Structures are given as C-alpha cells and as structure tokens.
Amino acid sequence: MTVEKYPPLVELKGKRILLSNDDGIGAHGLIVLEKIARSLSDDIWVVAPSAERSGAGHSLTLHHPLRPVKLADKRYAVDGTPTDCVLVAINHLMKDHPPDLVLSGVNMGVNLGEDVHYSGTVAAAMEGTLLGFRAVAFSQDFEDGDAIHWDTALRHGPDIVRVACAAGWRKHVLINVNFPNLGPDAVKGVRVARQGKHKIGDDLVHRHDPRGRPYIWIAGRRLADASAEATDLNAVRDGFISVTPLNIDLTHDDTLLGLKRVFPSS
Ligand code: MN
Numbered sequence: 466m467t468v469e470k471y472p473p474l475v476e477l478k479g480k481r482i483l484l485s486n487d488d489g490i491g492a493h494g495l496i497v498l499e500k501i502a503r504s505l506s507d508d509i510w511v512v513a514p515s516a517e518r519s520g521a522g523h524s525l526t527l528h529h530p531l532r533p534v535k536l537a538d539k540r541y542a543v544d545g546t547p548t549d550c551v552l553v554a555i556n557h558l559m560k561d562h563p564p565d566l567v568l569s570g571v572n573m574g575v576n577l578g579e580d581v582h583y584s585g586t587v588a589a590a591m592e593g594t595l596l597g598f599r600a601v602a603f604s605q606d607f608e609d610g611d612a613i614h615w616d617t618a619l620r621h622g623p624d625i626v627r628v629a630c631a632a633g634w635r636k637h638v639l640i641n642v643n644f645p646n647l648g649p650d651a652v653k654g655v656r657v658a659r660q661g662k663h664k665i666g667d668d669l670v671h672r673h674d675p676r677g678r679p680y681i682w683i684a685g686r687r688l689a690d691a692s693a694e695a696t697d698l699n700a701v702r703d704g705f706i707s708v709t710p711l712n713i714d715l716t717h718d719d720t721l722l723g724l725k726r727v728f729p730s731s
Contacts (some may be wrong), residue, residue: 469637471599474565474630476506483593485508485550485566487585489517494571497615498603501622502568510564512554514585515542519572521585523548523592527686533558547589549623555596564638566630567593570603575643576688577604577697578661581711587641594639594713604640606646606701620649621706629708638714645701656705661696663687694718 470727482502486495490513502509517533533541533553541558543550547569555563569589576584586602587601593600603622607613621644627638641660643654668686673679688723690698700707 468635470635471633473633474599476564476682477627477630477709478591479508480506480565481508481510481556481559481562483505483551483559483567483598484511485513485547485554485567485589487514487518487521487547487589489514490536491616492517492573494603494605494618497571497605497619498568498622500619501571501626502602505581505626510554510559512543512550512558514547514550514682515544517611518546518585519574519585520581521548521588522673523588525549525552533698539560540683547585548592549588551589551592551596554597555593564598566601566626567594567600568626569600570605571615571644572602573606573607574700575604575606575612576602576641576685577643577701577707578663578708579664580640580663581660584664586622587639587711590639590641591713592713595635597632597636599634601629601637601705602641603644604642605644607640611624611646614644614646614648617644617647617649619651621655624710625655631662634710639713639721641697641707641711643697643701643707643709645704645706647704648664651704652706653704654706655708656700656703657708658680658697660709661690661692661694661698663690665699 571587590600590602669680695709
C-alpha cells in the first residue's frame with residue numbers, strides 16, 4: 466500500500482484556509498480561530514453551524530434541507546452540523562477554489578481521549594480530511610467559572626499550524642490540538658502524544674422538569690486517565706499543548722490478524 470502524504474506546505478501566506486467549529490457561528494472560539502488563521506494568510510473562509518452543535522460527532526444531515534446563509538464575503542452560517550458545514554463549503558461554496566487547509570475550533574473545552582468520537586470540532590476536521598485536505602482541530606481547556614485562556618490558543622496556535630504544515634503528514638490523518646488551562650506564558654511546551662482514555666457520561670443526572678416529568682442530563686464528569694503512557698490527557702494535565710495525529714481508518718491491525726486466523730477463509 467502506498468502511503469500518500471500531504472506535501473510540505475512551507476508558505477501559508479496567500480493560501481486559502483477554511484474555518485469551522487461546533488460551538489456555532491457566534492462562538493468566541495471562532496473569533497480566536499479567525500485571528501489564528503489571519504496571522505497565517507488573508508484568504509480566510511468561515512462556514513460554521515448557525516447554532517451550537519457540540520457533541521454532534523460526525524453526523525450528516527440527510528433528511529432536512531441545508532441553506533447556507535451568507536453573512537459577509539467568505540462568511541456563511543449553515544443550519545446543520547459541523548460535518549455539513551465543511552462538506553457544503555468544500556463541495557459547493559468553495560467548489561471552484563478549494564481550501565489548502567481546514568481549521569476547526571477553537572472549541573470551548575477539551576477534546577481528549579474518546580471525546581474525539583463525540584466531538585463536532587474534531588468531526589469538522591475529519592470531514593476536511595475525508596475530502597482530501599489537511600485539517601487541524603483546536604480545543605481550549607478551561608474550568609467552569611474561570612476566565613478562559615483564549616490567548617493561549619491565539620499565541621501558540623499559529624506556530625503549531627506552521628510547523629505541522631511545513632513538515633507535512635499522511636493523508637487520511639488529521640491533527641488534534643488541545644491547549645491546557647494556563648496562560649500563554651505558563652504553557653510548558655508542545656507534547657506529541659497518543660489518544661488517552663477518559664470516557665464521558667458515567668454520571669447521568671436525574672431530575673424532574675417543571676411539569677414533573679423525569680429527565681436525564683448527561684453530565685460532564687470524566688474518568689481520570691490512569692495510563693502511564695504519554696497521552697493527550699496527561700500532556701494537557703501536565704501543562705503542555707497536546708498534538709495528536711488521528712487516523713480516519715479505525716481498523717485495529719492486531720485484532721485483524723487474530724480474526725483472520727479464526728476465520729481462515731477471509
Ligand atoms: Mn463544542
């Protein structure tokens with residue numbers, strides 16, 4: 466199998482960058498992402514969900530119409546998921562001149578470990594990747610009630626994009642970046658790390674609505690990552706920016722070989 470790579474992209478100036486997110490067109494993190502992108506190039510397109518779609522994962526709207534609303538030059542809101550936005554942007558709005566790079570975020574909150582399977586932020590980058598484009602997802606850690614260190618993403622985001630693009634990486638792989646809950650000067654550095662484990666959703670909150678009917682709310686508690694390995698979770702916990710390459714192909718090679726032995730005809 467040939468390993469196709471994105472060729473190194475050393476100069477981003479003048480290159481076309483598509484931005485999307487899952488927190489919606491009005492999210493502060495999108496303003497931060499736009500500043501990151503504008504420090505790299507001036508050909509910036511924004512196509513983002515008209516409402517917050519956090520947790521939308523890689524869902525695609527198949528049974529409702531999608532109507533991109535033009536808000537300004539190169540700026541659209543779509544009443545759909547992050548995936549819809551990137552798909553409509555690349556295959557319709559930017560059809561005549563596709564982007565060189567897709568950036569997603571900056572998400573309000575981390576997308577670490579298994580979060581990436583639920584995350585609309587990561588899914589927007591994943592859709593860009595599936596369509597054949599370099600894509601990077603950005604998320605910013607924060608604590609409830611505290612001011613969010615957006616300036617950390619803003620300060621360190623551009624260099625991460627520059628360095629990764631100049632190096633090039635494998636096609637069908639996207640880059641997931643998480644910034645720790647620290648000011649830009651307190652960040653300890655960048656740590657390239659694998660995906661960790663901290664499943665969300667083990668603390669369902671049971672309440673009653675004002676009409677007395679019971680409901681369940683999926684709360685945000687996550688299990689601690691007990692892994693001793695260098696994971697994205699450990700990196701961000703230790704004050705580093707995590708950089709994790711994620712493969713679109715979810716096949717597990719060892720299990721594939723094991724199953725081939727027990728199903729010998731395959
Ligand atoms: Mn979000």
